[in-house]
Amino acid sequence: MSKFIRVDMASKAVKIEECPEQYAGLAGRALTSIFVANEVKPTCHPLGKYNKLVFAPGFLTGTSAANSGRLSCGAKSPLTGGIKESNSGGTFAQKMSKMDIKAIVFEGIPEEDKFYVVKVTMDGVTIEEAPAAIIGMGNYEAIKVLQAQYGPKVGVGIVGPAGEMRLTAANISFADPQSNIRSAGRGGLGAVMGSKKIKAVVIDDTGAGAVAIANPEEFKAASKRFTNALTTHPVTGQGLPKYGTNILVNILNEAGGLPTKNFRSGRNEWANNIGGETMAATIEARKGKTTHGCHAGCIIRCSQQYNDKDEKYLTSGFEYETIWALGANACVDDLDAIAYADREFDDVGVDSIEVSVTVGVAMEAGIIPWGDAKAMLELIQEIRKGTPLGRIVGSGAGALGQMYGLTRVPVVKNQAIPAYDPRAVKGVGLTYATTPMGADHTAGYAVATNILKVGGFVDPLGKAGQVELSRNLQIATAAVDSTGMCLFIAFAILDIADGFNALVEMINARYNLALTGDDVVALGKTILKAERGFNQQAGFTNAHDRLPEFFEEKCAPHDVTWDFTDAEIDEVFNF
Protein backbone atom coordinates (compact mmCIF):
# COMPACT_ATOMS: atom_id res chain seq x y z
CA MET A 1 0.00 0.00 0.00
CA SER A 2 1.33 3.44 -0.89
CA LYS A 3 1.07 5.85 2.03
CA PHE A 4 -0.52 9.27 1.83
CA ILE A 5 0.40 11.38 4.84
CA ARG A 6 -1.46 14.45 6.07
CA VAL A 7 0.10 16.60 8.77
CA ASP A 8 -2.17 19.23 10.32
CA MET A 9 0.07 21.87 11.87
CA ALA A 10 -2.86 23.52 13.68
CA SER A 11 -3.98 20.46 15.68
CA LYS A 12 -0.71 18.50 15.27
CA ALA A 13 -2.81 15.57 14.09
CA VAL A 14 -1.14 13.18 11.66
CA LYS A 15 -3.12 10.93 9.35
CA ILE A 16 -1.40 8.14 7.46
CA GLU A 17 -3.77 6.51 5.01
CA GLU A 18 -3.70 4.45 1.87
CA CYS A 19 -3.26 6.72 -1.14
CA PRO A 20 -6.74 7.85 -2.20
CA GLU A 21 -7.95 6.37 -5.48
CA GLN A 22 -7.97 9.75 -7.25
CA TYR A 23 -4.23 10.23 -6.64
CA ALA A 24 -3.08 6.61 -6.94
CA GLY A 25 -2.13 6.87 -10.63
CA LEU A 26 -0.31 10.18 -10.21
CA ALA A 27 3.14 11.26 -9.06
CA GLY A 28 5.44 14.25 -9.07
CA ARG A 29 3.93 17.39 -10.64
CA ALA A 30 0.83 15.47 -11.80
CA LEU A 31 0.09 14.66 -8.17
CA THR A 32 0.99 18.00 -6.63
CA SER A 33 -0.89 20.08 -9.21
CA ILE A 34 -4.01 17.93 -9.34
CA PHE A 35 -4.02 17.75 -5.54
CA VAL A 36 -3.74 21.54 -5.22
CA ALA A 37 -6.43 22.02 -7.88
CA ASN A 38 -8.72 19.62 -5.99
CA GLU A 39 -8.07 20.56 -2.40
CA VAL A 40 -6.86 24.15 -2.17
CA LYS A 41 -9.37 26.97 -2.39
CA PRO A 42 -8.08 29.03 -5.36
CA THR A 43 -8.98 32.34 -3.72
CA CYS A 44 -7.35 31.52 -0.38
CA HIS A 45 -4.51 33.57 1.04
CA PRO A 46 -1.34 31.65 0.15
CA LEU A 47 0.03 32.18 3.68
CA GLY A 48 -3.26 31.43 5.38
CA LYS A 49 -4.81 28.33 6.89
CA TYR A 50 -6.50 27.11 3.68
CA ASN A 51 -3.34 26.70 1.65
CA LYS A 52 -1.75 23.26 1.61
CA LEU A 53 1.85 22.32 0.83
CA VAL A 54 2.44 18.94 -0.76
CA PHE A 55 5.63 16.99 -1.43
CA ALA A 56 5.55 14.12 -3.97
CA PRO A 57 8.30 12.05 -5.60
CA GLY A 58 7.91 11.11 -9.27
CA PHE A 59 6.84 7.86 -10.94
CA LEU A 60 10.42 6.57 -11.19
CA THR A 61 11.98 8.18 -8.12
CA GLY A 62 13.89 5.76 -5.92
CA THR A 63 14.49 3.27 -8.73
CA SER A 64 17.83 2.72 -10.43
CA ALA A 65 16.71 4.78 -13.46
CA ALA A 66 19.27 7.50 -14.18
CA ASN A 67 18.42 11.04 -13.06
CA SER A 68 15.15 10.08 -11.39
CA GLY A 69 15.59 11.62 -7.93
CA ARG A 70 13.53 14.81 -8.14
CA LEU A 71 10.94 15.89 -5.59
CA SER A 72 7.92 17.99 -6.61
CA CYS A 73 6.61 20.56 -4.14
CA GLY A 74 3.22 22.18 -4.76
CA ALA A 75 0.92 24.82 -3.22
CA LYS A 76 -0.73 28.10 -4.09
CA SER A 77 2.16 30.51 -4.67
CA PRO A 78 2.46 33.62 -2.51
CA LEU A 79 4.59 35.18 -5.26
CA THR A 80 2.24 34.70 -8.22
CA GLY A 81 -1.11 34.08 -6.53
CA GLY A 82 -1.49 31.06 -8.82
CA ILE A 83 -0.68 27.38 -8.64
CA LYS A 84 2.93 26.36 -8.20
CA GLU A 85 5.01 23.27 -8.72
CA SER A 86 8.70 23.62 -7.98
CA ASN A 87 11.04 20.64 -7.96
CA SER A 88 14.39 19.87 -6.44
CA GLY A 89 17.20 17.37 -6.28
CA GLY A 90 18.69 16.17 -3.00
CA THR A 91 18.15 12.96 -1.09
CA PHE A 92 14.60 13.55 0.17
CA ALA A 93 12.58 12.20 -2.75
CA GLN A 94 14.39 8.89 -3.05
CA LYS A 95 13.84 8.22 0.65
CA MET A 96 10.13 8.96 0.30
CA SER A 97 9.81 6.47 -2.56
CA LYS A 98 11.75 3.77 -0.73
CA MET A 99 9.39 4.25 2.22
CA ASP A 100 6.48 3.90 -0.23
CA ILE A 101 5.18 7.37 0.60
CA LYS A 102 3.19 8.80 -2.28
CA ALA A 103 2.79 12.27 -0.79
CA ILE A 104 3.16 14.31 2.38
CA VAL A 105 0.63 17.12 2.78
CA PHE A 106 1.10 19.95 5.28
CA GLU A 107 -2.09 21.72 6.27
CA GLY A 108 -3.22 24.37 8.77
CA ILE A 109 -1.39 27.06 10.72
CA PRO A 110 -0.36 26.74 14.38
CA GLU A 111 -1.70 29.45 16.68
CA GLU A 112 1.42 29.47 18.82
CA ASP A 113 4.54 31.30 17.70
CA LYS A 114 6.92 28.33 17.57
CA PHE A 115 8.76 26.56 14.80
CA TYR A 116 8.66 22.80 14.41
CA VAL A 117 10.57 19.92 12.90
CA VAL A 118 8.38 17.25 11.29
CA LYS A 119 10.10 13.88 11.50
CA VAL A 120 9.10 11.06 9.12
CA THR A 121 10.30 7.51 9.77
CA MET A 122 9.07 3.99 9.03
CA ASP A 123 7.38 4.10 12.45
CA GLY A 124 5.30 7.18 11.63
CA VAL A 125 5.41 10.95 11.83
CA THR A 126 6.17 13.12 14.84
CA ILE A 127 6.08 16.88 15.23
CA GLU A 128 8.75 18.26 17.54
CA GLU A 129 9.64 21.77 18.55
CA ALA A 130 12.59 22.92 16.45
CA PRO A 131 15.90 23.28 18.32
CA ALA A 132 16.19 26.95 19.32
CA ALA A 133 19.69 27.09 17.84
CA ILE A 134 18.49 26.68 14.26
CA ILE A 135 15.91 29.49 14.31
CA GLY A 136 17.35 32.30 12.24
CA MET A 137 20.32 30.12 11.32
CA GLY A 138 21.49 29.74 7.72
CA ASN A 139 20.72 26.50 5.91
CA TYR A 140 24.27 25.16 5.71
CA GLU A 141 24.73 25.17 9.49
CA ALA A 142 21.14 24.21 10.29
CA ILE A 143 21.38 21.07 8.13
CA LYS A 144 24.52 20.09 10.07
CA VAL A 145 22.70 20.59 13.40
CA LEU A 146 19.72 18.50 12.25
CA GLN A 147 21.88 15.70 10.86
CA ALA A 148 23.87 15.64 14.10
CA GLN A 149 20.61 15.29 16.04
CA TYR A 150 18.62 12.95 13.77
CA GLY A 151 21.37 11.00 12.01
CA PRO A 152 23.99 11.84 9.37
CA LYS A 153 22.07 10.24 6.53
CA VAL A 154 18.60 11.69 7.09
CA GLY A 155 17.03 13.68 4.31
CA VAL A 156 16.29 17.29 5.19
CA GLY A 157 13.88 19.82 3.68
CA ILE A 158 14.30 23.18 5.34
CA VAL A 159 13.46 26.88 5.17
CA GLY A 160 16.11 29.47 5.91
CA PRO A 161 15.62 32.85 7.59
CA ALA A 162 13.74 34.05 4.46
CA GLY A 163 11.14 31.31 4.85
CA GLU A 164 10.79 32.04 8.55
CA MET A 165 10.05 35.66 7.55
CA ARG A 166 7.55 34.41 4.91
CA LEU A 167 9.20 36.40 2.15
CA THR A 168 7.66 35.68 -1.22
CA ALA A 169 10.98 34.72 -2.83
CA ALA A 170 11.74 32.18 -0.07
CA ASN A 171 12.52 28.66 -1.27
CA ILE A 172 12.56 25.22 0.28
CA SER A 173 16.05 23.74 0.43
CA PHE A 174 16.94 20.08 0.43
CA ALA A 175 20.17 18.46 1.58
CA ASP A 176 22.11 16.79 -1.23
CA PRO A 177 24.29 13.68 -0.75
CA GLN A 178 27.13 15.85 0.62
CA SER A 179 24.72 17.78 2.89
CA ASN A 180 25.04 20.80 0.64
CA ILE A 181 21.98 22.53 -0.75
CA ARG A 182 19.53 22.06 -3.61
CA SER A 183 16.30 23.99 -3.77
CA ALA A 184 12.71 24.00 -4.90
CA GLY A 185 13.38 27.57 -5.84
CA ARG A 186 10.58 29.30 -7.60
CA GLY A 187 7.32 30.77 -6.44
CA GLY A 188 7.92 31.35 -2.74
CA LEU A 189 7.01 27.90 -1.44
CA GLY A 190 9.41 28.48 1.45
CA ALA A 191 7.06 31.21 2.65
CA VAL A 192 4.20 28.70 2.65
CA MET A 193 6.29 26.26 4.71
CA GLY A 194 7.30 29.12 7.03
CA SER A 195 3.67 30.18 7.42
CA LYS A 196 2.92 26.69 8.72
CA LYS A 197 5.78 27.12 11.19
CA ILE A 198 7.69 24.20 9.77
CA LYS A 199 11.39 24.93 10.03
CA ALA A 200 12.36 21.53 8.65
CA VAL A 201 11.09 18.14 7.59
CA VAL A 202 13.48 15.31 8.40
CA ILE A 203 13.09 11.93 6.73
CA ASP A 204 14.80 8.75 7.91
CA ASP A 205 14.39 5.71 5.65
CA THR A 206 16.07 3.26 8.03
CA GLY A 207 14.27 -0.07 7.62
CA ALA A 208 12.80 0.77 4.20
CA GLY A 209 13.31 -1.71 1.39
CA ALA A 210 13.97 -1.16 -2.29
CA VAL A 211 11.32 0.35 -4.53
CA ALA A 212 9.12 -2.43 -5.93
CA ILE A 213 9.47 -3.07 -9.67
CA ALA A 214 6.68 -5.15 -11.23
CA ASN A 215 8.77 -6.41 -14.17
CA PRO A 216 12.45 -6.18 -13.21
CA GLU A 217 13.94 -7.60 -16.40
CA GLU A 218 11.99 -5.25 -18.67
CA PHE A 219 12.90 -2.37 -16.36
CA LYS A 220 16.58 -3.19 -16.51
CA ALA A 221 16.61 -3.42 -20.31
CA ALA A 222 14.72 -0.13 -20.75
CA SER A 223 16.91 1.58 -18.15
CA LYS A 224 20.02 0.59 -20.11
CA ARG A 225 18.64 2.11 -23.32
CA PHE A 226 17.59 5.25 -21.47
CA THR A 227 21.09 5.63 -20.01
CA ASN A 228 22.54 5.14 -23.47
CA ALA A 229 20.44 8.02 -24.83
CA LEU A 230 21.65 10.33 -22.05
CA THR A 231 25.32 9.45 -22.42
CA THR A 232 25.40 9.68 -26.24
CA HIS A 233 23.55 12.99 -26.64
CA PRO A 234 26.01 15.90 -26.99
CA VAL A 235 24.23 18.11 -24.41
CA THR A 236 23.61 15.52 -21.67
CA GLY A 237 26.67 13.39 -22.43
CA GLN A 238 29.26 16.14 -22.97
CA GLY A 239 28.22 19.80 -22.60
CA LEU A 240 26.42 19.74 -19.24
CA PRO A 241 28.87 17.37 -17.49
CA LYS A 242 31.84 19.46 -18.60
CA TYR A 243 30.63 23.04 -18.15
CA GLY A 244 27.31 22.83 -16.27
CA THR A 245 24.38 24.98 -17.32
CA ASN A 246 26.70 27.98 -17.41
CA ILE A 247 27.85 26.82 -20.83
CA LEU A 248 24.83 28.85 -21.95
CA VAL A 249 26.40 32.27 -21.28
CA ASN A 250 28.48 32.26 -24.44
CA ILE A 251 25.83 30.41 -26.46
CA LEU A 252 23.11 32.95 -25.62
CA ASN A 253 25.49 35.88 -26.03
CA GLU A 254 26.37 34.66 -29.50
CA ALA A 255 22.66 34.26 -30.28
CA GLY A 256 21.95 37.82 -29.08
CA GLY A 257 19.61 36.52 -26.40
CA LEU A 258 21.70 37.18 -23.24
CA PRO A 259 19.74 39.95 -21.48
CA THR A 260 22.14 42.66 -20.43
CA LYS A 261 21.60 45.65 -18.09
CA ASN A 262 18.04 44.79 -17.16
CA PHE A 263 17.10 43.59 -20.65
CA ARG A 264 18.51 46.57 -22.59
CA SER A 265 20.51 44.43 -24.99
CA GLY A 266 20.97 40.77 -25.89
CA ARG A 267 24.73 40.79 -26.11
CA ASN A 268 27.75 42.22 -24.29
CA GLU A 269 31.51 42.30 -24.79
CA TRP A 270 32.56 40.67 -21.55
CA ALA A 271 30.27 37.65 -21.26
CA ASN A 272 33.15 35.20 -21.45
CA ASN A 273 34.45 36.49 -18.08
CA ILE A 274 31.45 34.86 -16.43
CA GLY A 275 30.94 32.01 -18.94
CA GLY A 276 31.06 28.25 -18.44
CA GLU A 277 34.50 27.84 -19.98
CA THR A 278 36.00 30.46 -17.61
CA MET A 279 34.14 28.92 -14.70
CA ALA A 280 35.41 25.39 -15.46
CA ALA A 281 39.01 26.68 -15.70
CA THR A 282 38.61 28.53 -12.37
CA ILE A 283 37.18 25.43 -10.69
CA GLU A 284 40.03 23.26 -11.95
CA ALA A 285 42.68 25.77 -10.86
CA ARG A 286 41.18 25.80 -7.35
CA LYS A 287 40.87 22.02 -7.08
CA GLY A 288 37.06 22.06 -7.06
CA LYS A 289 34.87 19.71 -9.05
CA THR A 290 33.59 20.58 -12.50
CA THR A 291 30.97 17.83 -12.38
CA HIS A 292 28.75 16.60 -9.58
CA GLY A 293 25.31 15.01 -9.19
CA CYS A 294 22.68 16.58 -6.95
CA HIS A 295 21.25 13.15 -6.15
CA ALA A 296 22.41 9.57 -6.27
CA GLY A 297 22.01 8.13 -9.76
CA CYS A 298 22.42 11.37 -11.70
CA ILE A 299 24.66 10.59 -14.66
CA ILE A 300 24.49 14.00 -16.34
CA ARG A 301 26.08 15.68 -13.30
CA CYS A 302 25.62 19.31 -14.34
CA SER A 303 26.39 20.54 -10.83
CA GLN A 304 29.89 21.34 -9.57
CA GLN A 305 31.91 22.37 -6.54
CA TYR A 306 33.08 25.97 -6.88
CA ASN A 307 35.86 26.80 -4.42
CA ASP A 308 37.06 30.17 -3.22
CA LYS A 309 40.59 31.47 -3.80
CA ASP A 310 41.79 29.45 -0.78
CA GLU A 311 40.40 26.26 -2.37
CA LYS A 312 37.61 26.05 0.21
CA TYR A 313 34.09 25.00 -0.82
CA LEU A 314 31.96 28.01 -1.69
CA THR A 315 28.93 26.82 -3.62
CA SER A 316 27.47 24.19 -5.92
CA GLY A 317 24.47 24.06 -8.19
CA PHE A 318 25.90 27.31 -9.52
CA GLU A 319 23.53 27.81 -12.42
CA TYR A 320 23.52 29.80 -15.63
CA GLU A 321 20.38 31.71 -14.66
CA THR A 322 21.92 33.08 -11.44
CA ILE A 323 25.22 33.90 -13.14
CA TRP A 324 23.37 35.61 -16.00
CA ALA A 325 21.16 37.71 -13.70
CA LEU A 326 23.93 39.04 -11.48
CA GLY A 327 26.51 38.99 -14.26
CA ALA A 328 25.11 40.20 -17.58
CA ASN A 329 21.86 41.65 -16.31
CA ALA A 330 23.29 43.52 -13.32
CA CYS A 331 26.63 44.11 -15.12
CA VAL A 332 28.76 42.46 -12.40
CA ASP A 333 31.82 41.15 -14.19
CA ASP A 334 33.12 39.05 -11.29
CA LEU A 335 32.44 35.34 -11.04
CA ASP A 336 33.68 35.11 -7.44
CA ALA A 337 31.32 37.85 -6.28
CA ILE A 338 28.44 36.03 -7.98
CA ALA A 339 29.50 32.77 -6.30
CA TYR A 340 29.43 34.44 -2.87
CA ALA A 341 25.95 35.75 -3.68
CA ASP A 342 24.84 32.27 -4.78
CA ARG A 343 26.02 30.83 -1.47
CA GLU A 344 24.13 33.54 0.41
CA PHE A 345 20.95 32.76 -1.55
CA ASP A 346 21.24 29.08 -0.59
CA ASP A 347 22.05 29.88 3.02
CA VAL A 348 19.33 32.47 3.64
CA GLY A 349 16.92 30.38 1.54
CA VAL A 350 15.72 32.42 -1.42
CA ASP A 351 15.17 31.71 -5.10
CA SER A 352 18.45 32.66 -6.76
CA ILE A 353 16.68 33.61 -10.00
CA GLU A 354 14.05 35.82 -8.38
CA VAL A 355 16.46 37.70 -6.15
CA SER A 356 19.19 38.03 -8.78
CA VAL A 357 16.71 39.65 -11.17
CA THR A 358 15.60 41.83 -8.25
CA VAL A 359 19.18 43.06 -7.90
CA GLY A 360 19.00 44.33 -11.51
CA VAL A 361 15.73 46.09 -10.69
CA ALA A 362 17.39 47.62 -7.60
CA MET A 363 20.08 49.02 -9.89
CA GLU A 364 17.35 50.31 -12.19
CA ALA A 365 15.86 52.07 -9.17
CA GLY A 366 19.20 53.66 -8.32
CA ILE A 367 19.44 51.88 -4.95
CA ILE A 368 22.91 50.60 -5.86
CA PRO A 369 25.12 51.38 -8.90
CA TRP A 370 25.20 49.13 -11.97
CA GLY A 371 28.00 46.60 -11.84
CA ASP A 372 28.99 47.27 -8.22
CA ALA A 373 29.80 43.81 -6.84
CA LYS A 374 30.34 44.99 -3.26
CA ALA A 375 27.07 46.90 -3.14
CA MET A 376 25.31 43.89 -4.69
CA LEU A 377 26.52 41.57 -1.92
CA GLU A 378 25.62 44.06 0.79
CA LEU A 379 22.12 44.46 -0.66
CA ILE A 380 21.59 40.70 -0.71
CA GLN A 381 22.81 40.46 2.90
CA GLU A 382 20.00 42.83 3.93
CA ILE A 383 17.57 39.90 3.49
CA ARG A 384 19.09 37.95 6.38
CA LYS A 385 18.98 41.02 8.62
CA GLY A 386 15.26 41.40 7.97
CA THR A 387 15.55 45.14 7.37
CA PRO A 388 12.72 46.80 5.45
CA LEU A 389 14.88 46.94 2.31
CA GLY A 390 15.99 43.35 2.83
CA ARG A 391 12.39 42.20 3.08
CA ILE A 392 11.55 44.01 -0.17
CA VAL A 393 14.54 42.45 -1.97
CA GLY A 394 13.49 39.06 -0.59
CA SER A 395 10.00 39.56 -1.94
CA GLY A 396 11.13 39.65 -5.55
CA ALA A 397 11.47 41.87 -8.59
CA GLY A 398 7.77 42.77 -8.82
CA ALA A 399 7.64 43.97 -5.21
CA LEU A 400 10.76 46.08 -5.51
CA GLY A 401 9.64 47.54 -8.84
CA GLN A 402 6.30 48.49 -7.32
CA MET A 403 7.90 50.10 -4.26
CA TYR A 404 10.08 52.28 -6.50
CA GLY A 405 7.46 53.11 -9.15
CA LEU A 406 9.25 51.40 -12.02
CA THR A 407 7.86 50.09 -15.30
CA ARG A 408 11.00 48.29 -16.44
CA VAL A 409 10.34 45.27 -14.26
CA PRO A 410 10.84 41.89 -15.95
CA VAL A 411 8.07 39.74 -14.46
CA VAL A 412 5.06 37.76 -15.64
CA LYS A 413 2.40 36.99 -13.04
CA ASN A 414 4.81 38.71 -10.65
CA GLN A 415 7.54 36.08 -11.14
CA ALA A 416 10.92 37.20 -12.53
CA ILE A 417 11.73 36.50 -16.17
CA PRO A 418 14.87 34.40 -16.45
CA ALA A 419 17.91 34.35 -18.67
CA TYR A 420 16.68 34.25 -22.25
CA ASP A 421 15.54 37.49 -23.90
CA PRO A 422 12.00 36.80 -25.15
CA ARG A 423 12.52 39.08 -28.18
CA ALA A 424 15.52 37.10 -29.44
CA VAL A 425 14.35 33.67 -28.26
CA LYS A 426 10.69 34.05 -29.01
CA GLY A 427 9.49 30.56 -28.17
CA VAL A 428 10.55 30.81 -24.54
CA GLY A 429 8.88 34.23 -24.44
CA LEU A 430 5.60 32.49 -25.16
CA THR A 431 6.33 30.08 -22.34
CA TYR A 432 7.02 32.96 -19.94
CA ALA A 433 3.75 34.57 -20.94
CA THR A 434 1.46 31.57 -20.80
CA THR A 435 2.70 28.99 -18.31
CA PRO A 436 0.46 28.82 -15.24
CA MET A 437 3.65 29.02 -13.15
CA GLY A 438 4.55 32.66 -13.89
CA ALA A 439 7.64 33.41 -15.97
CA ASP A 440 9.60 30.15 -15.93
CA HIS A 441 11.96 28.87 -18.62
CA THR A 442 11.78 25.33 -17.26
CA ALA A 443 8.02 25.13 -17.90
CA GLY A 444 8.61 24.81 -21.66
CA TYR A 445 12.21 25.33 -22.68
CA ALA A 446 11.57 26.64 -26.19
CA VAL A 447 15.13 27.82 -26.63
CA ALA A 448 16.24 27.42 -30.21
CA THR A 449 19.58 28.88 -31.26
CA ASN A 450 21.93 27.82 -34.04
CA ILE A 451 23.71 25.60 -31.48
CA LEU A 452 20.91 24.51 -29.18
CA LYS A 453 17.82 22.98 -30.73
CA VAL A 454 15.29 21.82 -28.19
CA GLY A 455 12.26 20.06 -29.65
CA GLY A 456 13.31 20.83 -33.24
CA PHE A 457 14.70 23.94 -34.87
CA VAL A 458 12.68 27.08 -35.42
CA ASP A 459 14.19 30.48 -36.15
CA PRO A 460 14.49 32.04 -32.67
CA LEU A 461 14.07 35.55 -34.07
CA GLY A 462 10.90 34.78 -36.02
CA LYS A 463 7.37 33.96 -34.95
CA ALA A 464 6.77 30.98 -37.25
CA GLY A 465 6.39 27.70 -35.38
CA GLN A 466 6.89 29.22 -31.91
CA VAL A 467 3.32 28.76 -30.65
CA GLU A 468 3.46 25.04 -31.43
CA LEU A 469 6.97 24.71 -29.98
CA SER A 470 6.06 26.36 -26.68
CA ARG A 471 2.78 24.43 -26.43
CA ASN A 472 4.38 21.05 -27.16
CA LEU A 473 7.24 21.64 -24.77
CA GLN A 474 4.93 22.79 -21.97
CA ILE A 475 2.90 19.59 -22.40
CA ALA A 476 6.01 17.40 -22.50
CA THR A 477 7.53 19.18 -19.49
CA ALA A 478 4.45 18.73 -17.35
CA ALA A 479 4.72 14.99 -18.02
CA VAL A 480 8.50 14.83 -17.44
CA ASP A 481 8.08 16.72 -14.16
CA SER A 482 5.80 13.89 -13.07
CA THR A 483 8.35 11.14 -13.67
CA GLY A 484 10.81 12.37 -11.03
CA MET A 485 13.33 12.85 -13.81
CA CYS A 486 15.58 15.88 -13.97
CA LEU A 487 14.29 18.07 -16.79
CA PHE A 488 17.67 17.95 -18.51
CA ILE A 489 16.84 14.48 -19.79
CA ALA A 490 14.53 16.30 -22.24
CA PHE A 491 17.50 17.24 -24.44
CA ALA A 492 18.11 13.55 -25.08
CA ILE A 493 14.61 12.11 -25.15
CA LEU A 494 13.28 14.75 -27.54
CA ASP A 495 16.09 14.04 -30.01
CA ILE A 496 16.54 10.31 -29.55
CA ALA A 497 13.29 8.40 -30.05
CA ASP A 498 14.54 5.28 -28.31
CA GLY A 499 15.34 7.33 -25.21
CA PHE A 500 11.74 8.52 -25.00
CA ASN A 501 10.40 5.00 -25.63
CA ALA A 502 12.70 3.63 -22.94
CA LEU A 503 11.39 6.20 -20.44
CA VAL A 504 7.79 5.11 -21.07
CA GLU A 505 8.81 1.45 -20.88
CA MET A 506 10.49 2.01 -17.50
CA ILE A 507 7.24 3.43 -16.11
CA ASN A 508 5.33 0.48 -17.58
CA ALA A 509 7.78 -2.03 -16.10
CA ARG A 510 7.72 -0.33 -12.69
CA TYR A 511 3.92 -0.42 -12.37
CA ASN A 512 2.93 -3.18 -14.83
CA LEU A 513 1.19 -0.72 -17.12
CA ALA A 514 0.88 -0.45 -20.90
CA LEU A 515 1.16 3.31 -21.40
CA THR A 516 1.98 4.68 -24.82
CA GLY A 517 3.55 7.96 -25.90
CA ASP A 518 0.03 9.30 -26.46
CA ASP A 519 -0.83 8.60 -22.82
CA VAL A 520 2.18 10.65 -21.74
CA VAL A 521 1.02 13.56 -23.90
CA ALA A 522 -2.50 13.21 -22.50
CA LEU A 523 -1.11 13.34 -18.95
CA GLY A 524 0.80 16.53 -19.75
CA LYS A 525 -2.36 18.15 -21.10
CA THR A 526 -4.40 17.06 -18.07
CA ILE A 527 -1.85 18.63 -15.72
CA LEU A 528 -1.75 21.93 -17.61
CA LYS A 529 -5.53 22.13 -17.75
CA ALA A 530 -5.80 21.52 -14.00
CA GLU A 531 -3.20 24.22 -13.33
CA ARG A 532 -4.80 26.73 -15.65
CA GLY A 533 -8.23 25.93 -14.23
CA PHE A 534 -6.94 26.67 -10.72
CA ASN A 535 -5.49 29.99 -11.87
CA GLN A 536 -8.72 30.96 -13.60
CA GLN A 537 -10.65 30.32 -10.40
CA ALA A 538 -8.05 32.38 -8.54
CA GLY A 539 -8.87 35.30 -10.86
CA PHE A 540 -6.39 34.96 -13.74
CA THR A 541 -7.51 35.66 -17.30
CA ASN A 542 -5.76 35.70 -20.68
CA ALA A 543 -4.81 39.30 -19.91
CA HIS A 544 -2.33 37.96 -17.35
CA ASP A 545 -0.56 35.99 -20.10
CA ARG A 546 1.35 39.02 -21.31
CA LEU A 547 4.93 40.29 -21.15
CA PRO A 548 5.74 43.73 -19.73
CA GLU A 549 5.33 46.61 -22.20
CA PHE A 550 9.01 47.47 -22.29
CA PHE A 551 9.63 44.43 -24.48
CA GLU A 552 8.16 46.52 -27.32
CA GLU A 553 11.61 48.20 -27.40
CA LYS A 554 14.14 46.89 -29.90
CA CYS A 555 16.72 44.47 -28.55
CA ALA A 556 20.26 44.67 -29.95
CA PRO A 557 22.09 43.17 -31.75
CA HIS A 558 19.19 41.88 -33.87
CA ASP A 559 16.87 44.85 -33.23
CA VAL A 560 13.97 42.49 -32.60
CA THR A 561 10.87 43.32 -30.58
CA TRP A 562 8.21 41.26 -28.81
CA ASP A 563 5.68 41.27 -31.60
CA PHE A 564 3.12 38.54 -30.88
CA THR A 565 -0.47 39.68 -30.91
CA ASP A 566 -2.72 38.82 -27.98
CA ALA A 567 -4.63 36.36 -30.19
CA GLU A 568 -1.39 34.60 -31.17
CA ILE A 569 -0.31 34.29 -27.53
CA ASP A 570 -3.69 32.88 -26.58
CA GLU A 571 -3.25 30.11 -29.16
CA VAL A 572 -0.60 28.45 -26.97
CA PHE A 573 -3.24 27.07 -24.62
CA ASN A 574 -5.68 26.19 -27.39
CA PHE A 575 -5.58 22.39 -27.05
Ligand code: SF4
Ligand atom coordinates in the same frame (compact mmCIF):
# COMPACT_ATOMS: atom_id res chain seq x y z
S1 SF4 B 1 21.71 16.97 -14.28
FE1 SF4 B 1 22.10 18.58 -12.78
S2 SF4 B 1 20.08 19.28 -12.02
FE2 SF4 B 1 19.83 17.33 -13.12
S3 SF4 B 1 19.87 15.78 -11.51
FE3 SF4 B 1 21.98 15.98 -12.29
S4 SF4 B 1 23.01 17.52 -11.05
FE4 SF4 B 1 20.80 17.65 -10.64
